[in-house]
Amino acid sequence: MTWSIATPAVMAAFLASLVEVVEAFTIVLAVATLRGWRSAALGTIAGLAVLAAIVLLLGPLLNRIPLHSLQLAIGILLLLFGMGWLRKASLRAAGIIPLHDEDAIFAAEAAQLGQYRRRQQTNLDWVAAITALKAVLLEGLEVVFIVIAVGAGRGLLMPASLGALAACALVLAAGAIIHRPLSRVPENTLKFGVGVMLSAFGVFWTGEGLGVAWPGQDLALVLFAALFLTAGLVGSALARRISVEIAQ
């Protein structure tokens, strides 16, 4: 394991997990605030258990796939996923689509649970627990994919998992202290950065899967990241110019 490739893998897993865990935490907090921590904890634990089962099921399967095929498949998926994040982050930075608002999401979830409360009293704890489960499961799926994608190609699953776990611990610690949605996390900047890193990994693995020997080997990732960063910034600047022109 070389630090030049382990560091971006761990960083990508950490930052991406930070974004996803903040989103899941907002919904779990809404459930806990309205229905108490029991339902929220139940749903969260169930969600984490399903995610763990997915990892345990997929992990051994990945070892059976030939390395080049695995790198190519993961590379293409990373390209699609990373460029999707980068595209959205560029559009958000340009003001074309609204920024993710954790306070608004918290209010919307609370309002939805309030509606259930008025309609059906008895099953509410289940509704609350399933809401928490869904949040953990859906946001966690992206974390699982990122950890597998940045880790599986070069035997970095463990460091990438540790990066994701560190993000979970950080969000939980911050959430326990402030007890409110973590609305001050610069989510779009993080998504922009993670989109850049994942896209760079995507090109790297796709190339390796196709049999390309990248000059500079792992260090080529830095150049790839710089290219995607530039593309994201150029795209965002162009989009901002268009939105200003339309506004005038």
Next chain:
Amino acid sequence: MTVLKDVVAELIGMFLAEKRLTIAVLTVVTMAGCLVDFTDLDPLVGGTVVLFGCPILLIESVYRCAKAGTS
């Protein structure tokens, strides 16, 4: 059942955020694969196609979306 449906939708949405961008990226990767497999060119040429093709596609996708005014 709703949870399962949401999970499937999330999985699809993770990789197919924008149809045109997805198709374009897959086309570029296929082109690169063809260059590597069916020509005598250095595989690095195929890698370069992906390396420069994808950022260009990204800029085009953001630009097009901004022009349309929707995501």
